Amino acid sequence: MPEAANSFFPQDGEEGLPLEEMAYRRLREALVTGAILPGDRLSIRAVAAAFSVSAMPVRTALRRLAAEQALDLLPSGTAVVPRLTRAGFTELSAIRAKLEPMAVSLAAPHLGEPHWKALAPLVAAHDAARAAGDAAVAQAADRDFLFGIYRSAQAPLLLGLIETLWLRRGPLFRSVRITVTAAGGLRHSHGAMLEALRRGMGDEAAELLRVEIEDATRAILATVRFEGDDTAAERLAWIGKPGRRR
Amino acid sequence: MPEAANSFFPQDGEEGLPLEEMAYRRLREALVTGAILPGDRLSIRAVAAAFSVSAMPVRTALRRLAAEQALDLLPSGTAVVPRLTRAGFTELSAIRAKLEPMAVSLAAPHLGEPHWKALAPLVAAHDAARAAGDAAVAQAADRDFLFGIYRSAQAPLLLGLIETLWLRRGPLFRSVRITVTAAGGLRHSHGAMLEALRRGMGDEAAELLRVEIEDATRAILATVRFEGDDTAAERLAWIGKPGRRR
DNA sequence: GCGTGCGAAATGTGATCACACAATGCCCGA
DNA sequence: TCGGGCATTGTGTGATCACATTTCGCACGC
Numbered sequence: 001m002p003e004a005a006n007s008f009f010p011q012d013g014e015e016g017l018p019l020e021e022m023a024y025r026r027l028r029e030a031l032v033t034g035a036i037l038p039g040d041r042l043s044i045r046a047v048a049a050a051f052s053v054s055a056m057p058v059r060t061a062l063r064r065l066a067a068e069q070a071l072d073l074l075p076s077g078t079a080v081v082p083r084l085t086r087a088g089f090t091e092l093s094a095i096r097a098k099l100e101p102m103a104v105s106l107a108a109p110h111l112g113e114p115h116w117k118a119l120a121p122l123v124a125a126h127d128a129a130r131a132a133g134d135a136a137v138a139q140a141a142d143r144d145f146l147f148g149i150y151r152s153a154q155a156p157l158l159l160g161l162i163e164t165l166w167l168r169r170g171p172l173f174r175s176v177r178i179t180v181t182a183a184g185g186l187r188h189s190h191g192a193m194l195e196a197l198r199r200g201m202g203d204e205a206a207e208l209l210r211v212e213i214e215d216a217t218r219a220i221l222a223t224v225r226f227e228g229d230d231t232a233a234e235r236l237a238w239i240g241k242p243g244r245r246r
Numbered sequence: 247m248p249e250a251a252n253s254f255f256p257q258d259g260e261e262g263l264p265l266e267e268m269a270y271r272r273l274r275e276a277l278v279t280g281a282i283l284p285g286d287r288l289s290i291r292a293v294a295a296a297f298s299v300s301a302m303p304v305r306t307a308l309r310r311l312a313a314e315q316a317l318d319l320l321p322s323g324t325a326v327v328p329r330l331t332r333a334g335f336t337e338l339s340a341i342r343a344k345l346e347p348m349a350v351s352l353a354a355p356h357l358g359e360p361h362w363k364a365l366a367p368l369v370a371a372h373d374a375a376r377a378a379g380d381a382a383v384a385q386a387a388d389r390d391f392l393f394g395i396y397r398s399a400q401a402p403l404l405l406g407l408i409e410t411l412w413l414r415r416g417p418l419f420r421s422v423r424i425t426v427t428a429a430g431g432l433r434h435s436h437g438a439m440l441e442a443l444r445r446g447m448g449d450e451a452a453e454l455l456r457v458e459i460e461d462a463t464r465a466i467l468a469t470v471r472f473e474g475d476d477t478a479a480e481r482l483a484w485i486g487k488p489g490r491r492r
Numbered sequence: 493g494c495g496t497g498c499g500a501a502a503t504g505t506g507a508t509c510a511c512a513c514a515a516t517g518c519c520c521g522a
Numbered sequence: 523t524c525g526g527g528c529a530t531t532g533t534g535t536g537a538t539c540a541c542a543t544t545t546c547g548c549a550c551g552c
Contacts, residue, residue: 018533043505054535059506060309067313069406076542077506091401098344155337157414160315161407168403264507289531300509305532322516323532 019053023061026051031070031081032170038083042071070167082168086226089169093217096165100146100213101206103162104193106153108202116198119148123190145190146209149197265299269307272297277316277327278416284329288317316413328414332472335415339463342411346392346459347452349408350439352399354448362444365394369436391436392455395443 017025027047030036048058062079065071072082084092122145129137143166150159189208196205263271273293276282294304308325311317318328330338368391375383389412396405435454442451 020533045505055506056534060306060533063306063310064313067310069403087400088403091403094348095345095404095407098348099341102340102344154333157315157334157337158341161341161410164407266507291531301532302508306507324516 018057019051020057020060023047023051023053023057024064027061027065028070028167031065031167034170036081038081040081041074042079042081065167068164068167070164070170084169084226086221089226090217090221092165092169093213096162097210097213097217099158099162099165100150101210103150103153103155103158104197104206104209105202106155106158107149107151108197108200108205110152110154111149111197115148115152116194119145119194122148123194126190142190264303265297266303266306269293269297269299269303270310273307273311274316274413277311277413280416282327284327286327287320288325288327290325311413314410314413316410316416330415330472332467335472336463336467338411338415339459342408343456343459343463345404345408345411346396347456349396349399349401349404350443350452350455351448352401352404353395353397354443354446354451356398356400357395357443361394361398362440365391365440368394369440372436388436 027042036042042062044055044059044062047062048055051058062071066073066079070082071079073079082088122141126138126141126145129135129141150162153159189212193205193208196202196208273288282288288308290301290305290308293308294301297304308317312319312325316328317325319325328334368387372384372387372391375381375387396408399405435458439451439454442448442454
């Protein structure tokens with residue numbers, strides 16, 4: 001990828017970084033990978049202790065994540081991992097279906113030989129991983145494929161918004177991964193997208209992506225249980241349990 | 247407006263609020279109204295002194311604005327009011343043209359009599375203000391009209407993104423105001439939008455907005471000078487002035 | 493006696509400040 | 523024009539304050 005290093009999923013290299021940046025990245029990673037789950041409360045002190053730093057850098061990092069909508073803030077100021085509801089997921093997907101194809105269209109004129117060389121292996125990696133049943137790796141390949149294109153769109157504002165959306169969707173990854181694996185994987189059109197881009201048909205590639213996002217959304221809505229989706233049986237079981245949490 | 251108070255342009259009531267919130271709102275207001283201009287550097291200490299608070303709340307507020315893309319951060323960490331380039335403005339407008347009509351479509355089913363009562367005066371206020379040549383008031387009425395609808399879309403994530411975009415566009419307001427005033431005002435289709443919404447044609451209203459945004463963008467691109475748009479004469483005058491700023 | 497409520501104390505948590513440290517950039521003088 | 527010193531600015535720490543929540547215990551009622 002000729003562009004700068006992926007700013008979304010930074011690798012290690014946490015040596016010389018300011019502590020705030022370190023805290024921010026670690027929290028973001030935890031969010032995206034599902035290490036912390038929806039509903040979890042992140043108190044400044046607790047996180048600071050976990051990271052062995054003082055409250056300030058953590059506070060800044062937490063607020064930054066909140067400003068990016070990756071965390072919610074209780075009225076008291078405590079940060080919580082947002083629970084994605086069915087409506088929230090629908091909204092998120094609808095926005096993605098508008099912005100990400102737009103990024104593909106914008107990127108198309110900027111793509112060239114070096115990009116094909118970088119993108120093609122990612123499609124192959126996805127297929128291989130899915131065939132092997134490793135949904136996490138397949139997802140990672142997909143993600144790298146898409147962001148490889150998005151970064152080429154030369155649209156920093158748009159890229160930032162898309163990253164925000166992915167971050168917000170992060171906590172859902174775990175369940176989606178399970179579901180998708182169980183379902184044998186969603187159709188993925190990245191190979192066709194790449195072909196369209198090679199032929200210079202940016203809008204066609206964008207349309208493929210839009211359809212893919214909408215299909216995937218439909219599939220997830222049909223199979224994944226969301227926060228607040230308690231079944232009748234669960235609601236009944238819930239009644240009369242005064243001491244429950246969450 | 248039946249919804250909660252406008253969170254984008256808060257009025258006064260800065261008594262019981264945390265200082266960080268106060269600093270945040272005042273900075274945002276300054277940004278949106280053009281009180282601080284693109285390129286201005288906002289040092290934590292300077293702002294803290296201006297607001298008569300210590301550095302901490304200001305620091306948090308500045309970082310929050312930066313996370314929302316309303317401010318840029320120099321590598322050193324100093325916050326600066328972003329300069330909107332021609333390309334940046336084009337990108338911003340393209341995103342708005344996708345998201346804001348979407349919000350209108352989503353809001354349509356939720357609108358009812360109370361909304362018409364609240365929105366109609368805003369259209370009238372716009373017309374009156376424009377007739378009187380008061381572009382600032384006309385803009386404010388437009389803004390309230392649109393956000394009144396957006397808030398009804400029941401899409402918090404989308405609303406947040408749109409607010410971010412407006413915030414980012416804020417520093418440009420001053421020049422746009424001048425230009426638009428000089429040009430006699432852009433066509434505005436809010437009356438027609440309101441009519442379409444009343445008839446339950448949400449998509450039609452959305453389309454009107456999309457066209458309006460695109461027209462306005464075109465007009466602004468054609469008339470407003472952007473950062474980096476130096477004319478030939480200016481570029482010539484620039485040569486050989488080693489000590490220049492900005 | 494057992495269950496239920498209410499209230500106060502204890503705890504947790506965020507907000508803010510003043511201070512110390514280090515990196516950055518600027519300005520002045522050679 | 524180049525170098526060095528100094529002012530500015532961001533980063534991070536620890537203590538302290540006020541507020542919110544939770545928890546525990548006691549008293550009341552069944």
